[in-house]
Amino acid sequence: xxxxxxxxxxxxxxxxxxxxxxxxxxxxxxxxxxxxxxxxxxxxxxxxxxxxxxxxxxxxxxxxxxxxxxxxxxxxxxxxxxxxxxxxxxxxxxxxxxxxxxxxxxxxxxxxxxxxxxxxxxxxxxxxxxxxxxxxxxxxxxxxxxxxxxxxxxxxxxxxxxxxxxxxxxxxxxxxxxxxxxxxxxxxxxxxxxxxxxxxxxxxxxxxxxxxxxxxxxxxxxxxxxxxxxxxxxxxxxxxxxxxxxxxxxxxxxxxxxxxxxxxxxxxxxxxxxxxxxxxxxxxxxxxxxxxxxxxxxxxxxxxxx
Amino acid sequence: xxxxxxxxxxxxxxxxxxxxxxxxxxxxxxxxxxxxxxxxxxxxxxxxxxxxxxxxxxxxxxxxxxxxxxxxxxxxxxxxxxxxxxxxxxxxxxxxxxxxxxxxxxxxxxxxxxxxxxxxxxxxxxxxxxxxxxxxxxxxxxxxxxxxxxxxxxxxxxxxxxxxxxxxxxxxxxxxxxxxxxxxxxxxxxxxxxxxxxxxxxxxxxxxxxxxxxxxxxxxxxxxxxxxxxxxxxxxxxxxxxxxxxxxxxxxxxxxxxxxxxxxxxxxxxxxxxxxxxxxxxxxxxxxxxxxxxxxxxxxxxxxxx
DNA sequence: CTGAAAGCGCTTACAG
DNA sequence: CTGAAAGCGCTTACAG
Numbered sequence: 001x002x003x004x005x006x007x008x009x010x011x012x013x014x015x016x017x018x019x020x021x022x023x024x025x026x027x028x029x030x031x032x033x034x035x036x037x038x039x040x041x042x043x044x045x046x047x048x049x050x051x052x053x054x055x056x057x058x059x060x061x062x063x064x065x066x067x068x069x070x071x072x073x074x075x076x077x078x079x080x081x082x083x084x085x086x087x088x089x090x091x092x093x094x095x096x097x098x099x100x101x102x103x104x105x106x107x108x109x110x111x112x113x114x115x116x117x118x119x120x121x122x123x124x125x126x127x128x129x130x131x132x133x134x135x136x137x138x139x140x141x142x143x144x145x146x147x148x149x150x151x152x153x154x155x156x157x158x159x160x161x162x163x164x165x166x167x168x169x170x171x172x173x174x175x176x177x178x179x180x181x182x183x184x185x186x187x188x189x190x191x192x193x194x195x196x197x198x199x200x201x202x203x204x205x206x207x208x209x210x211x212x213x214x215x216x217x218x219x220x221x222x223x224x225x226x227x228x229x230x231x232x233x234x235x236x237x238x239x240x241x242x243x244x245x246x247x248x249x250x251x252x253x254x255x256x257x258x259x260x261x262x263x264x265x266x267x268x269x270x271x272x273x274x275x276x277x278x279x280x281x282x283x284x285x286x287x288x289x290x291x292x293x294x295x296x297x298x299x300x301x302x303x304x305x306x
Numbered sequence: 307x308x309x310x311x312x313x314x315x316x317x318x319x320x321x322x323x324x325x326x327x328x329x330x331x332x333x334x335x336x337x338x339x340x341x342x343x344x345x346x347x348x349x350x351x352x353x354x355x356x357x358x359x360x361x362x363x364x365x366x367x368x369x370x371x372x373x374x375x376x377x378x379x380x381x382x383x384x385x386x387x388x389x390x391x392x393x394x395x396x397x398x399x400x401x402x403x404x405x406x407x408x409x410x411x412x413x414x415x416x417x418x419x420x421x422x423x424x425x426x427x428x429x430x431x432x433x434x435x436x437x438x439x440x441x442x443x444x445x446x447x448x449x450x451x452x453x454x455x456x457x458x459x460x461x462x463x464x465x466x467x468x469x470x471x472x473x474x475x476x477x478x479x480x481x482x483x484x485x486x487x488x489x490x491x492x493x494x495x496x497x498x499x500x501x502x503x504x505x506x507x508x509x510x511x512x513x514x515x516x517x518x519x520x521x522x523x524x525x526x527x528x529x530x531x532x533x534x535x536x537x538x539x540x541x542x543x544x545x546x547x548x549x550x551x552x553x554x555x556x557x558x559x560x561x562x563x564x565x566x567x568x569x570x571x572x573x574x575x576x577x578x579x580x581x582x583x584x585x586x587x588x589x590x591x592x593x594x595x596x597x598x599x600x601x602x603x604x605x606x607x608x609x610x611x612x
Numbered sequence: 613c614t615g616a617a618a619g620c621g622c623t624t625a626c627a628g
Numbered sequence: 629c630t631g632a633a634a635g636c637g638c639t640t641a642c643a644g
Binding site for chain 1: 319320321322324325330332339340341342343345346347349350353354357358362363364365366367368369370373376377386523524527549550553554555564
């Protein structure tokens with residue numbers, strides 16, 4: 001029957017049915033960019049899972065202030081999507097209020113907010129674990145490299161930095177902000193500059209925890225170029241579980257990016273079909289330490305004087 | 307006026323308007339995956355450009371036979387999208403015919419087909435140029451590594467391999483199929499095996515042209531692990547212009563992935579609003595050789611006997 | 613130039 | 629259980 005209808009009319013018009021049911025069969029996804037490994041992997045999990053649930057995926061990559069205004073003005077509008085998935089995107093209070101006024105069901109992905117559904121990892125705990133791993137290898141001077149977010153659109157919890165600090169404090173190591181550097185995520189000389197600062201400290205670090213694998217990759221290159229052997233002189237630990245971490249032998253805190261997308265699809269289905277039950281549902285996924293060749297024991301201190 | 311309407315009703319219902327205009331304001335994008343660098347970059351160009359033209363982007367990542375059947379059965383249906391962008395996806399003749407029957411306007415991205423709009427690069431010419439660059443460095447034994455497409459969903463023209471062969475022939479070098487290897491794109495031991503085969507030839511290659519940067523990256527790792535210095539003993543040339551090619555100092559044939567997406571958006575707008583003029587429009591974008599540290603002069607032949 | 617009516621293609625509630 | 633009618637929220641062509 002349905003098949004016959006398909007063959008005759010070739011397709012049911014979603015427009016007509018959504019007009020009467022009030023359902024569009026579509027979910028909007030808001031992302032701060034599309035060319036990062038993490039978002040690609042998350043969308044690769046999300047898209048097929050939504051499709052399997054009979055939902056189509058509308059993707060909005062919002063990277064400029066203009067696009068941002070346009071999006072909140074025009075696109076997420078009531079009746080154009082059944083739910084909005086906010087992926088690693090820092091909503092302003094006004095934007096958040098506007099979405100609530102619209103009655104748009106919200107799901108947060110890779111970030112969390114009170115009173116709304118969300119799926120994410122426990123960044124604090126994972127960063128603590130990563131730092132403890134470096135401590136267990138004998139490192140006492142551990143630097144932390146965080147990305148400087150130029151646009152300010154990406155959601156950031158500072159949670160990883162907090163976890164790093166907590167673990168150091170618990171090991172009885174005094175906080176030293178000289179060891180925390182901000183670097184541009186994709187390019188620019190700031191990474192070399194940061195390395196220069198770290199390597200010229202009176203007590204330079206013997207390990208570096210990078211907030212993302214992308215930073216860790218660039219770090220590996222800079223250290224190789226600067227003849228700093230990894231891990232003999234400097235251990236590097238990343239965060240993400242990037243597909244290239246394995247070929248590059250990078251130790252990393254691997255988060256299940258694809259799985260985040262799949263769970264997000266379940267939550268989207270939930271907030272649409274059973275809003276009461278799902279409005280505040282939070283799913284926390286595990287992060288796994290994957291030790292590889294970029295981390296090793298702390299070098300024994302160079303003899304200063306004899 | 308429009309603003310007042312927005313404030314009152316919060317949004318115009320696309321469903322209602324599309325019912326009467328026959329336009330959905332949506333473009334469907336079909337991709338064989340979502341977690342490759344190239345597709346991420348292309349979508350990063352495409353999405354915002356579509357949005358700027360007032361079009362929403364529906365993304366369908368089709369990676370299994372089941373999803374594929376489902377997609378062609380249900381999703382691209384008439385009146386659910388104004389056009390379909392096919393990105394690096396190998397349509398079967400039946401699928402192609404079905405889309406034509408639906409009267410769905412088509413745009414091919416990073417691939418081309420007779421009689422339909424498309425935007426892509428000249429792979430043959432670019433591969434010729436890359437190969438000639440290696441020849442000019444003095445290399446005579448140049449291997450070629452191509453990805454084995456497990457699913458068979460990705461569009462492949464063999465054009466790069468053709469360009470490689472043409473350039474060698476023009477240089478008067480006999481074709482040697484021992485130098486052409488297939489390797490799995492993301493993982494598996496096949497890359498090591500391929501290297502083993504190449505390095506044990508009577509006359510091993512002094513340079514390798516990798517069909518994608520992803521393969522080139524893994525190649526660099528394997529060679530480093532095998533103590534084959536790059537580029538002193540082996541030059542590596544990639545293809546794509548991956549964001550990590552620069553930090554990894556990989557020479558590559560850089561294609562404008564983001565720009566491909568932007569032009570695709572223009573073509574989509576074109577085939578929707580002026581089908582006659584755009585139906586067969588083809589846009590060919592340039593590929594640039596970016597020489598970096600992974601390529602160098604051919605080593606002088608090792609003395610065999612004296 | 614303005615305003616009321618018809619109709620896009622479905623779903624649903626209701627009459628038979 | 630089956631089938632005709634009403635109506636979802638817009639746009640457009642037409643009457644005034």
